[in-house]
Amino acid sequence: MHSNNLTYWLRVIFDHKRNNTVVVVPGGGEFADSIRNIQQRRNFHNKVAHKMALLAMSQYGYFLTSLNSNIKIIKTINLLPIKEDSNNSYLWLPNALLDNSEGIDETWNSTSDSIALWLAIKLSAEKLIIVKSKKIILNRSKIVENIKNNDLDKSFGLLFEKFNGEFFCLHKSEYNQLEAVLSSK
Numbered sequence: 336m337h338s339n340n341l342t343y344w345l346r347v348i349f350d351h352k353r354n355n356t357v358v359v360v361p362g363g364g365e366f367a368d369s370i371r372n373i374q375q376r377r378n379f380h381n382k383v384a385h386k387m388a389l390l391a392m393s394q395y396g397y398f399l400t401s402l403n404s405n406i407k408i409i410k411t412i413n414l415l416p417i418k419e420d421s422n423n424s425y426l427w428l429p430n431a432l433l434d435n436s437e438g439i440d441e442t443w444n445s446t447s448d449s450i451a452l453w454l455a456i457k458l459s460a461e462k463l464i465i466v467k468s469k470k471i472i473l474n475r476s477k478i479v480e481n482i483k484n485n486d487l488d489k490s491f492g493l494l495f496e497k498f499n500g501e502f503f504c505l506h507k508s509e510y511n512q513l514e515a516v517l518s519s520k
Contacts (some may be wrong), residue, residue, distance in 0.1 A: 336364040336395070343510045344466065345403040348426050357424040358409075358458065360451035361399060362506060366391035371443070384435055385441040392427040392447055394513035400426070412457060427454065440490045458499050463502045464516055474506035 348357055363370075370387045400406045409425045429450055432439060439445045439453055448465060455463040465473065472485045479494055481487040503516050 338507050340507050340510055342402055345399060347510050349403050349405040353423055355423065357428045359398040359445055360454055361392050361426065363388050363391035364395045366394045379441040389429045389432055393430055394427050396428045403433050413453065427429040444489040446488040449488050449494055452491055452494045453496060454493065455500060461500045463498065463500060465504045466505055466507055468507050470506045471504050473502055
């Protein structure tokens with residue numbers, strides 16, 4: 336949220352016409368962190384905290400629109416608009432998961448990482464790209480280690496077995512590598 340690289344990421348993703356479709360799943364950022372803190376103090380149910388964290392992801396998504404006017408928000412993946420004459424990059428808000436969790440664990444075991452993976456599976460995406468503030472190696476042999484190190488949430492490992500596409504993890508400073516990853520076969 337406070338990274339100087341954020342505006343560069345948004346430019347690379349949303350300011351260029353492309354032949355492939357990119358769907359961004361925002362994290363919860365400081366909004367989700369505040370929910371974790373309040374839950375620790377007030378001790379309310381994880382299911383409620385999960386719904387609040389989904390709303391935090393949406394809040395962060397709306398925050399991103401204030402940084403780049405080319406961001407197009409979608410709230411339903413069933414009607415994903417793909418147009419040849421426009422930028423095919425979208426920001427998905429997980430509001431639909433508030434009433435129907437679609438099998439996603441409604442605890443802190445499922446954060447934006449596993450929700451992005453869930454969406455990639457649902458869309459039969461060819462690639463999943465996760466951007467992290469910590470440099471991690473993401474490959475099939477490192478998933479358990481990534482989860483043990485809290486670099487990925489616990490639900491990620493269960494969902495990962497269902498994903499048939501390629502996966503990449505870029506550090507927040509590696510926005511200049513995104514186009515190469517998007518265009519790689």
